Amino acid sequence: MWEAAHAGAEAAAGETGLRVYWNAPTREDDVERQITLVEKVIEDKDAGLVLAPTQYLALVGPVREALSAHIPTVVIRSSLPIPSGQGLSYILNNENEMGRIAAMRIGKILHGRGEVAILGLDPDITGVIIRSRAFESALAANFPPIAIVERPISSSNAAEFQQVAQETISSHPGLGAILALNVAAAEGSWAALSASGKTSAIRLVACGQEMDLMARIRSGSLDSVIVENTYEMGSRAVRLIAARRRGQAVPDRIELPPVLVDQTNIDRPEIQQMLSMDWRPH
Numbered sequence: 670m671w672e673a674a675h676a677g678a679e680a681a682a683g684e685t686g687l688r689v690y691w692n693a694p695t696r697e698d699d700v701e702r703q704i705t706l707v708e709k710v711i712e713d714k715d716a717g718l719v720l721a722p723t724q725y726l727a728l729v730g731p732v733r734e735a736l737s738a739h740i741p742t743v744v745i746r747s748s749l750p751i752p753s754g755q756g757l758s759y760i761l762n763n764e765n766e767m768g769r770i771a772a773m774r775i776g777k778i779l780h781g782r783g784e785v786a787i788l789g790l791d792p793d794i795t796g797v798i799i800r801s802r803a804f805e806s807a808l809a810a811n812f813p814p815i816a817i818v819e820r821p822i823s824s825s826n827a828a829e830f831q832q833v834a835q836e837t838i839s840s841h842p843g844l845g846a847i848l849a850l851n852v853a854a855a856e857g858s859w860a861a862l863s864a865s866g867k868t869s870a871i872r873l874v875a876c877g878q879e880m881d882l883m884a885r886i887r888s889g890s891l892d893s894v895i896v897e898n899t900y901e902m903g904s905r906a907v908r909l910i911a912a913r914r915r916g917q918a919v920p921d922r923i924e925l926p927p928v929l930v931d932q933t934n935i936d937r938p939e940i941q942q943m944l945s946m947d948w949r950p951h
Contacts, residue, residue, distance in 0.1 A: 671693065671721065671899065672945075673878065673899045673900040673903070673943065673944060673945055674721070674745065674899040674900065674902050674903035675689075675691050675903060676900055676903065676945045677899070677900040677901060677902065677903030677904035677905075677907075678691070678719060678903035678904065678906065678907045679903075680904055681903070681904040681905070681906075681907035681908050681911075682907050685907060685908060685911035686911070687716060687717075687907060687910070687911060689907070690715070692706055693706070693721075694706075694723065697723055698723065698724075699723070700723050700724045700727045700728075703722070703723050703724075703728065704727065704728065704731050707720065707728065707731040707732070707734075707735060708731060708734075710735060710740065711731075711734055711735050711738050711740065714738070714740070715740060716740075716741075716910065716914060717740060717741040717742065717743070717907075717910030717911075717913070717914070718732075718735050718740050718741070718742045718743070718910075719742075719743050719745060719903065719906040719907065719910070720732065720742065720743070720744050720745070721744075721745050721746050721747065722744060722747050722749055725747070725749065725750070725793075725795070726750070728749060729749055729750060729751060732744070732749060732751060732757070733751065736755060736756045736757055739756065740756070741756050741909070741910045741913040741914065742756060742757050742758070743757075743758045743759070743760060743905075743906035743909050743910060744757070744758070744759050744760075745759075745760045745761070745899070745902040745903070745906055746760075746761060746762060746796075746897065746899065746902060747761070747794075747795070747796060748761060748795070753921035753922050754921050756913065757921070758906075758909050758919060758920065758921055758922065758923070759921070759922045759923070760902045760905050760906055760909075760922075760923045760925065761796075761922070761923070761924050761925070762796065762897040762898075762924070762925060762927055763924040763925060763926050763927060764796045764797075764799035764800040764803065765799060765800070765803040766803075766926050766927060767800045767803070767876060767895050767897075767927040768799070768800040768801065768802065768803025768804035768805075768806070768807060769803055769804070769807045770895050770927060770929050771800070771804045771807075771848050771874055771876065771895055772803075772804045772805075772806075772807035772808040772811060772812070773807065773811065774874050774892070774893055774895075774929060775804075775808065775812075775815065775846050775848060775874060776808065776811055776812035776815060778845075778846060778872045778874075778892060779812070779815055779845045779846055779872075781812050781814060781815065782812070782814035782815060783814075783815055783816075783843070783845035783846070784815070784816050784817075784818045784841055784843050784844045784845055784846075785808075785815055785816070785817055785818070785844070785845065785846045785847065785848060786817070786818055786819040786820070786834075786837045786841065786844060786846075786847050786848070787801060787804070787805075787817060787819065787820040787847075787848050787850065788819075788821065788823070788830060788833060788834060788837070788847060788848070788849050788850065788854040788857070788858055789823065789830070789849050789850035789851040789853065789854030789855075789876075790820055790821065790822050790823065790850060791822075791823065791850075791851070792822060794851075797850050797851060800850060800876060801820070801850060804848060805817065818837075818841050818844065819837045819840075819841070821833055821837075823854075826853055826857075827853045827854075827856035827857045827860070828857065829857065830849075830853055830854045830856065830857025830858060831856075831857035831858075831860045831861045831864075832857075832861075833857065834847065834854075834857050834858040834860075834861035834862070835861040835864070835865070838861060838862070838865055838867060838871065844871055845870075845871060845872065846871060846872045846873070846874065846892075847862075847871060847872075847873050847874070848874050848875075848876075849873060849874070849875040849876065849877075850876050851876060851877055852875070852877035852878070852879045852882070854875075855873065855875035855876075855877055855879075855882055855891075855894075856879075856881070856882075858873055858875075859873055859875075859882075859885060859890065859891060862890075863890065868889075868890040868891070869889075869890075872892040873891050873892055874892050874893050874894075874895070875891065875893070875894045875895070876894070876895045876927075877894065877895075877896070877897075878894070878896045878897060878899065878944070880944075882894050883930070883935065883944060886930065886931060886932055886935055887932065887935065889932070892931065893929055893930060893931040894929075894930050894931075895927050895928070895929050895930075896927060896928050896929075896930050896943065896944070897925075897927055898925045898926070898927065898928060898943055900942060900943045900944075900945060901925055901943070902925060905923060905925075928940070928943065930944075
C-alpha cells in the first residue's frame with residue numbers, strides 16, 4: 670500500500686523540483702517512532718510533510734507543531750481531529766464509496782440472494798466503521814434477500830482472523846461470500862477458505878492493497894479487491910505542498926474513489942500504475 674504512495678510521491682516530486690525523504694516505523698503500531706520522524710521534519714525545516722498517521726490522537730500534537738513551524742502538511746488516508754486549512758490538507762479514501770462498491774459486488778456474485786459474513790470490523794478505525802455501515806446500507810437497499818450472518822468485532826491479526834473465518838464457515842453451510850474489511854481479515858479468510866477447499870464455493874471480496882492478494886485474483890482463489898488509490902494520494906500530496914509553497918490556493922480536503930480490481934481489469938495500465946511499487950525515478 671505505502672510503496673504505491675511512495676511511487677506517486679516520487680513521480681510528483683520529479684515534476685515539481687522537490688526531493689522526497691521517505692521513512693516509516695517498522696511496525697504500524699509504533700507511534701513513538703512516527704512521532705520522532707515528524708519531529709525530525711520540524712527540526713530540519715523541510716519543505717513539507719506528507720503523513721499517514723498510525724494513530725488517531727497521538728499525532729495531533731506533532732502535526733500542530735509542524736503547522737506552527739509553517740511546514741505545509743498533507744495527511745493521507747486517515748484523518749486527524751484537526752480542522753483542515755491553515756497549511757493542512759487531507760487526502761482520504763472515500764469509505765462510503767468503498768462500502769457501496771463492496772455491496773454491489775457481493776450482490777452480483779451472489780445473484781441477489783444468499784448469505785454473507787463481514788470480517789475485520791474494528792471499532793477503533795473510523796474508516797472501517799464507515800465502510801462497513803455503507804456496505805450494509807447499500808446491501809439492504811439493493812439486495813434485501815441477502816442476509817448478513819456474521820459481523821464479529823475484532824482487531825485481530827491474520828492468524829486469529831483465520832480461526833474466526835473457519836468458525837464462520839463451519840457455522841454457516843449456506844455461506845456464499847465473505848467481505849474482508851482490511852488486509853489482515855482478507856489474509857485470514859483466504860487461508861481458512863483454502864484449508865477448507867472452499868475458495869470457489871465461498872467468494873472472498875477484500876478491502877485493501879497487498880501484492881499477495883493481487884496474485885490470488887489472477888489464480889481465481891480470490892474474487893476481487895477494492896483498492897485505495899494510495900499512488901494518487903502520494904502524488905497529489907506532493908503537488909499540494911509544491912502549490913502551497915508557490916502561494917497558490919489548494920483544496921483543504923480531497924476524497925479519492927477506490928477502485929475494484931478483478932480478473933477483468935487487473936492488467937490494465939491504469940490499474941498497474943495504481944498498484945506500482947516502483948518508486949525509483951526513471
